[in-house]
Amino acid sequence: SQELEQSPQSLIVQEGKNLTINCTSSKTLYGLYWYKQKYGEGLIFLMMLQKGGEEKSHEKITAKLDEKKQQSSLHITASQPSHAGIYLCGADWNYGGSQGNLIFGKGTKLSVKP
Amino acid sequence: DAGVTQSPTHLIKTRGQQVTLRCSPKSGHDTVSWYQQALGQGPQFIFQYYEEEERQRGNFPDRFSGHQFPNYSSELNVNALLLGDSALYLCASSLAAGALTDTQYFGPGTRLTVL
Numbered sequence: 545s546q547e548l549e550q551s552p553q554s555l556i557v558q559e560g561k562n563l564t565i566n567c568t569s570s571k572t573l574y575g576l577y578w579y580k581q582k583y584g585e586g587l588i589f590l591m592m593l594q595k596g597g598e599e600k601s602h603e604k605i606t607a608k609l610d611e612k613k614q615q616s617s618l619h620i621t622a623s624q625p626s627h628a629g630i631y632l633c634g635a636d637w638n639y640g641g642s643q644g645n646l647i648f649g650k651g652t653k654l655s656v657k658p
Numbered sequence: 659d660a661g662v663t664q665s666p667t668h669l670i671k672t673r674g675q676q677v678t679l680r681c682s683p684k685s686g687h688d689t690v691s692w693y694q695q696a697l698g699q700g701p702q703f704i705f706q707y708y709e710e711e712e713r714q715r716g717n718f719p720d721r722f723s724g725h726q727f728p729n730y731s732s733e734l735n736v737n738a739l740l741l742g743d744s745a746l747y748l749c750a751s752s753l754a755a756g757a758l759t760d761t762q763y764f765g766p767g768t769r770l771t772v773l
Contacts, residue, residue, distance in 0.1 A: 548700075577761070586662070586748060587701070587764040632700055644691050644752060644762065645714050648700030 547571065548635050550649035557623050558657050565618045565652045567633035573613045575636030577646060580629045587632060590618075620654075628656045660685060662751050662765035670771045671739050679734040679768045683751030689713075690732040691762060692724060693748040701748055707732050708754050736770075744772045 547570040557563050567576065575594050579587035591600045593609035593616060600607050604621045620627055630653050634646035663682045671677050683690050689708045693701035703716035707726035726732045730751075736743055746769050750762035 579764070584746060584767070584769065586664075586766040587750075589761060589763055592761055634700075643714065644689065644706045645703040645716060646701075646762065647703070650698070650700050 548633065548647055548649045550631075550633055550652050552652060553650070554653040554655075556655045556657065559624060560622055563620050563623055563654070565631050565654070567616045567618070567635075567649055569614045569635050569637075571614070571635075571637050573609065573616070573635055574638055576607075576609055576613075576616045577634040577636070578607050578616070578618055579632045579634060581632060581651070582629050590631075623654075623656045625656045625658055628654055630654070662749055662763055664747075664749050664765040664768050666768060667766065668769045668771075670773065672773050673739055673741060675739050675772075676735065676737045677739060677770060679736075679747050679749075679770070680731065681734070681749030681751075681765060682731045683749075684763050687751035687753050687763070688730050689752045689754045690726060690730065691750045691752070692732070692734045693750065693764075694718070695746040695748055695767070697745070704734070739772045741772050744770060746770075 549568045551566045578590040581587050591607045596611040596613045598609045606619045609616045630651040632651045634648045665680045691706040692704040695701040705715040706713050710726045721737045723735045746767045748767045749765045752762045753760045
């Protein structure tokens with residue numbers, strides 16, 4: 545069974561609309577990474593969360609980690625065509641921090657209609 | 659400041675052949691991790707190299723091997739290629755702090771097709 549679930553699998557939004565992507569873990573997260581990937585290309589680092597209740601923002605993208613450290617959400621405000629791509633969450637389940645072997649979800653494919 | 663670079667960008671091989679993929683880490687990074695990403699899936703961890711040794715390994719057979727050089731660059735070797743080895747191979751670099759690693763930065767990947 546998949547231990548890191550992302551939802552939705554795909555999303556089509558109108559430009560200017562807000563959207564949320566969720567990442568749910570079956571185990572406590574000691575690090576949660578959000579990456580963006582253009583089709584067939586490498587991953588672009590967005591944000592990393594470690595503490596329960598933590599929230600980080602970069603431009604119009606905000607990521608949160610819940611208090612129990614088992615769920616994270618990525619929120620995009622006023623979406624633009626440049627936000628289109630595949631969003632991946634990566635989990636670090638190693639107590640004490642990153643030992644480098646991230647477990648990834650299957651990704652959420654975001655399309656933004658102009 | 660050069661980011662993570664990988665070569666080649668694309669590669670086509672036939673079953674049973676061997677392949678070598680190359681990665682140069684981001685400047686200042688000393689740790690290299692390799693991931694395999696099949697179509698429609700998230701990346702899967704293959705192994706990690708630090709101080710020229712394999713430090714961690716995911717659930718991949720011995721056909722997958724690697725090497726890290728003194729300048730921190732790394733190679734991924736796959737022997738006896740199978741059709742199922744067709745994937746995007748991603749290299750990620752980071753800076754180690756003892757047993758831990760900092761945020762991983764990914765290269766553009768090498769697309770391997772096995773016919």
